[in-house]
Amino acid sequence: MKIGVFVCHCGSNIAGTVDVVKVAEEARKLPDVAFASDTMYACSEPGQDGIINAIKDLDLDGVVVASCTPRMHEPTFRKTLERAGLNRYMFEMANIREHVSWVGKDKEANTKKALDLVAMAVAKLTQGKALISKKFDINKRVLVIGGGVAGIQAALDCADGGLDVILVEKTTSIGGKMSKLDKTFPTVDCSSCILGPKMVDVAQHPNITLYAASEVEKIDGYVGNYQVAITKKATYVDWDACTGCGLCMEKCPSKKSTDYFNEEVGTTTAINILFPQAIPKKASIDADFCIKLIKDKCGICAKVCPTNAIQYDQQDEIVTEPVGAIIVATGYDLFDYTKYGEYGGGRYPDVITSMQYERLLSASGPTGGHVKRPSDGKEPKTIVFIQCVGSRDKSIGRPYCSGFCCMYTAKQAILTKDHMPDSQSYVFYMDIRAPGKLYDEFIRRAMEEYGTQYVRGRVSMLYPKNGSLVVRGADTLLGKQVEIEADLVVLAVGAESAVGASKLAEKLRISYDNYGFYMESHPKLRPVETNTAGVFLAGSCQGPKDIPQSVGQGSAAAAKVLVLFSKDQLESDPQVSVVDIKRCVGCGKCIETCPFGAIEEIDFRGMTKSNVIETICQGCGICTSTCPQGAIQLQNFTDNQILAEVNVLCQQTLEKSFE
Amino acid sequence: MNTIRLNTACDADFINQVEKESEQDMSLCYQCGNCTAGCPYTTFYDLPVNQVMRLVQVGQREQVLSCKSLWLCASCESCTTRCPNDIDVARIMDVLRHMSRRAGHATERRVKIFWDAFLSSVERHGRVHEMGLMATYMTKTGRMFTDIDLGMHLIPNGKLSLKPHTMIGKKEVSEIFKRFNEERSS
Numbered sequence: 001m002k003i004g005v006f007v008c009h010c011g012s013n014i015a016g017t018v019d020v021v022k023v024a025e026e027a028r029k030l031p032d033v034a035f036a037s038d039t040m041y042a043c044s045e046p047g048q049d050g051i052i053n054a055i056k057d058l059d060l061d062g063v064v065v066a067s068c069t070p071r072m073h074e075p076t077f078r079k080t081l082e083r084a085g086l087n088r089y090m091f092e093m094a095n096i097r098e099h100v101s102w103v104g105k106d107k108e109a110n111t112k113k114a115l116d117l118v119a120m121a122v123a124k125l126t127q128g129k130a131l132i133s134k135k136f137d138i139n140k141r142v143l144v145i146g147g148g149v150a151g152i153q154a155a156l157d158c159a160d161g162g163l164d165v166i167l168v169e170k171t172t173s174i175g176g177k178m179s180k181l182d183k184t185f186p187t188v189d190c191s192s193c194i195l196g197p198k199m200v201d202v203a204q205h206p207n208i209t210l211y212a213a214s215e216v217e218k219i220d221g222y223v224g225n226y227q228v229a230i231t232k233k234a235t236y237v238d239w240d241a242c243t244g245c246g247l248c249m250e251k252c253p254s255k256k257s258t259d260y261f262n263e264e265v266g267t268t269t270a271i272n273i274l275f276p277q278a279i280p281k282k283a284s285i286d287a288d289f290c291i292k293l294i295k296d297k298c299g300i301c302a303k304v305c306p307t308n309a310i311q312y313d314q315q316d317e318i319v320t321e322p323v324g325a326i327i328v329a330t331g332y333d334l335f336d337y338t339k340y341g342e343y344g345g346g347r348y349p350d351v352i353t354s355m356q357y358e359r360l361l362s363a364s365g366p367t368g369g370h371v372k373r374p375s376d377g378k379e380p381k382t383i384v385f386i387q388c389v390g391s392r393d394k395s396i397g398r399p400y401c402s403g404f405c406c407m408y409t410a411k412q413a414i415l416t417k418d419h420m421p422d423s424q425s426y427v428f429y430m431d432i433r434a435p436g437k438l439y440d441e442f443i444r445r446a447m448e449e450y451g452t453q454y455v456r457g458r459v460s461m462l463y464p465k466n467g468s469l470v471v472r473g474a475d476t477l478l479g480k481q482v483e484i485e486a487d488l489v490v491l492a493v494g495a496e497s498a499v500g501a502s503k504l505a506e507k508l509r510i511s512y513d514n515y516g517f518y519m520e521s522h523p524k525l526r527p528v529e530t531n532t533a534g535v536f537l538a539g540s541c542q543g544p545k546d547i548p549q550s551v552g553q554g555s556a557a558a559a560k561v562l563v564l565f566s567k568d569q570l571e572s573d574p575q576v577s578v579v580d581i582k583r584c585v586g587c588g589k590c591i592e593t594c595p596f597g598a599i600e601e602i603d604f605r606g607m608t609k610s611n612v613i614e615t616i617c618q619g620c621g622i623c624t625s626t627c628p629q630g631a632i633q634l635q636n637f638t639d640n641q642i643l644a645e646v647n648v649l650c651q652q653t654l655e656k657s658f659e
Numbered sequence: 660m661n662t663i664r665l666n667t668a669c670d671a672d673f674i675n676q677v678e679k680e681s682e683q684d685m686s687l688c689y690q691c692g693n694c695t696a697g698c699p700y701t702t703f704y705d706l707p708v709n710q711v712m713r714l715v716q717v718g719q720r721e722q723v724l725s726c727k728s729l730w731l732c733a734s735c736e737s738c739t740t741r742c743p744n745d746i747d748v749a750r751i752m753d754v755l756r757h758m759s760r761r762a763g764h765a766t767e768r769r770v771k772i773f774w775d776a777f778l779s780s781v782e783r784h785g786r787v788h789e790m791g792l793m794a795t796y797m798t799k800t801g802r803m804f805t806d807i808d809l810g811m812h813l814i815p816n817g818k819l820s821l822k823p824h825t826m827i828g829k830k831e832v833s834e835i836f837k838r839f840n841e842e843r844s845s
Contacts, residue, residue, distance in 0.1 A: 342697075342741065392689075393743040430691045460697030460741050474692030479710055481701045 001126050002034035004060045005118060006051055007096075008042035008067035014101040019111040023066065023096075026115050032126050034058055042067050048080045055084040062090035062128065064121045066114060068097040087130035089574070089636055092121035116649060123644040131574035131635055136615055138224030139324040140565045141166065145216055145504070148176020149547055150539025151329030152198050153554030154561075158327075159207035161562045166321050167202065168230055169212045171260075173278035174199055176331055180261065180355060182362040182369075184547055185411040186442035192277055192364070199279040209321075212280055217318060219507050220597075222615050223534030224324045224570045234314040235284035236293070237271070241309035244273060244281035248301035248310070257289035259366070263356040265374070266366030271301045271310075276364055283309075325534045325564055327557045328518060329550075330504060332495040332540040335390025335398065342461045343389065343491060349374040350469055351462065351489045354385075354408060361415050371419050373488045376467070380487030383416055384471045385409045385427045386459050391494030392430065400515065402494035404546040406433045409492045410446040417450040426453045426484055428473050436548070455482065462489060495544035508535050517543045528557045536560050575636045576617035577624060583631030584609045590623035590632050599623060599632075669718035677715050681754040687744040688712050694738035694748045704728035708738055708748060711755070724759040730767035732756070772799045782836040785829030790819050 005027040009015035020038040027036040035054050041047050042065050051063060063086070065077050070093040078088035094117040104110050140163055144155045147169030155167045167174070178184075179199075181191035202208055211230055218229040252269035259268040261275050270289035273281055283301075291298035292312055302310040334355055338346035350373045352360075363369035373380050387409055391402040406429065413425040427446075432454075434440040446452045457474035464470075468485045475482045497516030505512045510530040511519040518541050521529040528536050538557040539550035564570075577590075577599075586608030591599045598616035602609050610632065612623075621634040630639060678685055688709075695707040705727040706714070714723045723729075729752060738748035765771040776795040780787045793810075797803050813819045 388691075395743050395745045430689070457692035458696055458741075458743070460693055460737070472696060474694075474696035474707070474709065476690060476692035476695065476707075476709055479695075479707045481695055481698065481707070 001032045001062065002058060002060045003032050003062045003064060003122055003125055004051070004054045004058065005030075005033055005036035005064045005066065005122065006042050006047075006054075007036070007038045007114075007118070008047070008065065009038060009040050010067060010097055010101075011041070014067070014097050017101045017105055017107050017110050018096060018114045019107060020114075022111055023114045023118060027064075027066075027118050027122070030119055030122050033122060034060060043073050043076055048076075051077070051080050052084040055081070055086060060086070062086070062092070062125045064092045064094060064118060064125060066094040066096045066118045066121070069095050087132075089131040090125065090128060092125045092128070094118045094121040119648045120645040123648040124641045127638065127641040127644045128636065133571035133574050134614060135569040135571055136224060137568070138565065138570050139226075139322050140164070141321070141323040142325045142327060142561050142565075143168065143216075143226070143228050143321065143323040144327045144329060146170075146176070146329035146331055146539070146541070147174030147202075147210075147212070148329060148331045148539060148550070149178045149195060149198075150331070150545075150550040150554040150557075151176070151327070152195075152202055153551045154327045154329055154538045154558045155208055156198065156201055156205065157555050157558030158561055159205045161558065163207065163561065163565060165205075165208045166228070166230075166323060167208055167210045168214050168216055169210070170215055171274065172213045172235065172282065172284045173274040173280065174202060174210065174212065175275075175277070175279065177355075178547060179275065179277070180263070180358060180362075182358050182365075183411060183415060185407045186436075186438045188411065188414065196277050199277065203279045210280065211319075212282075213284060216504065216507060219326070219509075223532075223564075225615065226323050226326060226534065228321050228323055228326075230319050230321060232317045232319060234287075234316050235282070236287070236290070236310065236312055236314045237283050237285065238309045238311050238314075239280065239282045241307040242282045242305075243307055243309075244278075244283065245306065246273060246283070247304050247306065248283050249273060251300050251304045253298060253300060254289045254291050257286050262359045262366050263353065265352075265356050265359045285310075285312075325536065325561045326508065327536045327538055327554075327561065328504070328508065328510070328530075328541055329538040329554065329557075330498045330501060330541040332544060333498050335402075335493045335496050337389050337491050337493050339396055340389065342459070343386070343489070344462055348462065348464060348469060348489075350380075350487065351491065353491050353493045354405070354412065355493070357412055357490045358408075361412070361419065369419070371416070371488075378487070379420060381420070381423050382468075382484065382486045383413075383423060383425045383488045383490060384459075384469075384484055384486040385413060385425060385490045385492060386471075387427065387429045387492040388458070389491040389493045390496070398494060398496065398515075400544075401433060402544045403433065404544060405492040405494060407436075407439060407442065407546065409490075410434075410443045410452070412490065413446045413452040414450050417452075424451070424453070426455055426471075426486075428455050428457060428459050428471075430456070430458060436546075457482070495540060498541060501541065508532065510535055517541065528553055528560055534564065572615050573619065574614075575619045575634070576614050577612045577619070577621070577632050577634050579610050579612055580631045580633065581609055583629045585629055585631070586610065587628065589626050589628065593622050593626045595620065595622065663717070663719065665717060670720045671718055673720040673723075674715060674718050676758070677751060677754055680757075681747065681751045683746050683751055685712070685716050687746050688716060689744065691743060693741045693743060697737040697741045699735060699737065700728075700731050700733055703731050708732075708752065711752070712748065715751070715755070723755060724762050725764045725766060727766045728752075729756045729759050730765065730770045769796075769800050769802070772796060778836075782833055784823040785826045785832040786824060788820075788823035789813075790821055791823065793819075 007020045007024045024036045024038045035058050039047050081091050082088050096114040100110050100114050142158050142163050143166045144151045145168050155165045159165045178195050184191050213235050214230050214232045217231045220227045248271045249269050252271045254270035256267045257270045259266050271283050271285045273283050287293045344351045359365040360371050390398050416425050434443045455475050457476045459473035461472050462469050471484045471486050501516045510532050520527050521531050536557040538553040590610050596618050598613050600611050602611040623632045624634045692709045695709045701707050732752045736749040776792050780792045
């Protein structure tokens with residue numbers, strides 16, 4: 001076998017602490033190595049050309065590149081090999097940057113370790129063989145999970161691109177957090193006026209199937225061929241019959257039901273349509289409050305419904321949809337401010353969240369857009385906004401900045417002045433974060449045109465006094481403690497990952513960070529991809545985002561799906577397990593241990609044998625270490641390849657091992 | 660002009676010493692001001708506590724150790740409770756107070772006298788003898804009539820006894836003082 005070794009300088013990244021010339025020199029002495037040299041940047045065009053020329057000139061069978069982590073450049077070099085006419089799997093990478101040069105300063109030791117890694121890669125390659133990918137058909141349908149603005153955008157873009165879209169929304173209407181907002185920054189345009197048309201587009205698009213009041217139950221399969229089980233939760237209303245006339249809402253006697261859409265600022269009826277612009281505009285019953293469902297009395301809605309749509313005995317239903325790709329757009333939830341004792345911990349009715357204030361400002365909200373404070377319904381004159389409630393606070397486990405609170409607080413301060421010209425708003429802030437087009441200008445407008453008083457400091461306590469709330473905080477620019485008697489206190493609550501985010505991640509087999517936000521494949525270069533092929537991210541499920549960013553990501557994820565579906569067939573990764581049928585004794589241990597259900601039992605000339613379904617196998621290798629016969633082998637990581645690596649490392653002279 | 664030359668006037672040893680003695684990381688403070696916001700004594704301070712923190716961050720030894728706030732701090736720990744970065748601010752104030760004393764600053768003389776009188780009373784009797792403490796404090800400060808009106812109510816209730824209280828473990832308490840004094844002098 002003729003192997004070529006290329007040792008990369010990576011500028012000074014590797015060459016700074018590894019003697020790359022020496023590594024190449026020593027590598028030349030290894031068995032099967034026909035060529036070895038150092039190269040400034042192996043991944044650059046001249047670097048890759050050098051590899052191609054060596055393969056052609058010396059008729060090499062395989063290549064080892066000693067450079068960085070394979071995560072970034074393994075695909076690069078595999079393509080290089082293909083361009084030179086070699087099989088892409090006749091390639092090994094020795095990571096002498098992350099594993100050597102970046103972690104140690106001792107040049108001599110580093111050089112020796114680099115050479116060990118190169119020798120191991122060479123040894124593994126000598127046992128390697130060419131692998132061929134198989135092609136499989138894909139199902140060009142896409143599942144979008146979450147009907148907020150990011151999910152809506154992704155669904156519309158995919159549908160306009162000609163794909164069949166399944167949109168699953170947990171609540172009874174799409175629209176997400178944006179549908180609760182009164183206005184949006186920095187333009188102060190009406191939120192439902194710009195979101196509404198998109199929601200209607202979803203309802204009317206021939207390519208979109210909308211499952212509202214539904215959740216993803218189970219996901220099986222692999223990129224191109226997923227099977228998704230969706231639970232359609234019982235709404236106790238036949239949505240095919242319901243016309244959304246709202247008569248049931250008028251007559252329902254259970255009028256103290258929790259109004260989730262209005263953030264519990266008001267109450268609603270047990271049977272309700274979430275909000276006037278809801279899509280789908282269908283009624284559903286809240287089983288926690290329905291008198292018929294609790295006590296088997298009432299039944300008024302069934303009597304008044306002109307289309308006989310009420311079905312008290314409706315059950316959850318599971319439907320299965322085959323799709324080829326999944327866009328996750330499950331959004332965020334708001335921080336529970338009652339964790340802060342100093343803000344009353346929920347004891348003071350006139351301390352409300354920013355989202356509750358948004359509903360008070362909204363013309364379609366419970367107060368019809370008139371700001372009335374919860375305690376006595378009076379119009380507040382002095383309003384205090386407290387920023388960073390559940391953001392940038394390590395002591396409550398939320399060290400990150402939620403990113404959009406500075407902006408929405410400024411917007412709410414502006415709206416407050418618009419609603420009540422004789423009011424005065426104060427904003428307690430730590431830093432103003434307004435990096436976006438026209439964002440900082442917007443903050444300035446709140447101060448300059450609307451007279452909002454910005455106070456640089458945090459609030460330490462609130463206490464009630466004569467029907468008001470005294471807000472005691474600091475003005476660090478004055479170096480003074482300050483107090484404001486406020487009629488209403490609005491807490492700019494931060495974002496946290498959506499309830500149930502980690503559970504869904506496990507179903508999708510994607511990873512999430514310490515706070516439950518989903519991990520993108522690369523923080524800069526692959527922002528909407530995940531490490532699971534065919535699963536993409538959009539919006540705040542990946543981290544807090546404002547509307548423009550969420551919409552941008554929705555479109556980006558849609559573009560990624562369209563790219564994926566631009567081919568009719570995908571190539572499977574041949575680095576999967578393969579059963580040597582002669583060795584297999586049919587014990588079935590591999591079937592039990594496979595976490596993906598990728599191994600099946602087959603009948604081979606009357607004998608029981610195992611068989612790997614290549615498209616499902618993820619190449620984890622658990623079966624390989626389970627098989628008592630060594631009959632099942634993970635391709636490109638066979639026992640022979642791994643033992644060759646171990647041998648080259650361990651069969652050195654004693655002296656060398658201890659160096 | 661009161662310009663502080665941030666690079667040359669920064670006493671890095673001072674920062675290190677405060678961090679070491681208090682076991683706190685000064686760089687964690689992002690100056691939100693919540694310590695000042697909750698401080699019940701900030702009205703009497705010459706420097707609000709967040710500015711004390713800032714001055715430590717930029718290594719201004721003299722200004723910190725000679726300020727009055729250190730001696731007025733009641734160690735109520737509101738600052739520690741409120742700090743979003745879990746910094747034990749009250750402990751830093753305590754460390755600074757010790758450093759200030761060692762450096763010969765005691766900007767609030769009466770506070771120092773009160774503490775010294777309190778501790779010597781505990782050293783002698785195992786717990787504080789209120790009457791003795793009062794007497795020492797009054798003689799040393801010359802404030803003969805401070806809070807005398809309160810005393811009128813306390814004496815009939817038996818809260819101001821003429822004789823020191825007897826207590827178990829008196830010897831052990833004085834041992835603590837002995838050990839402390841030995842360690843300090845060594």
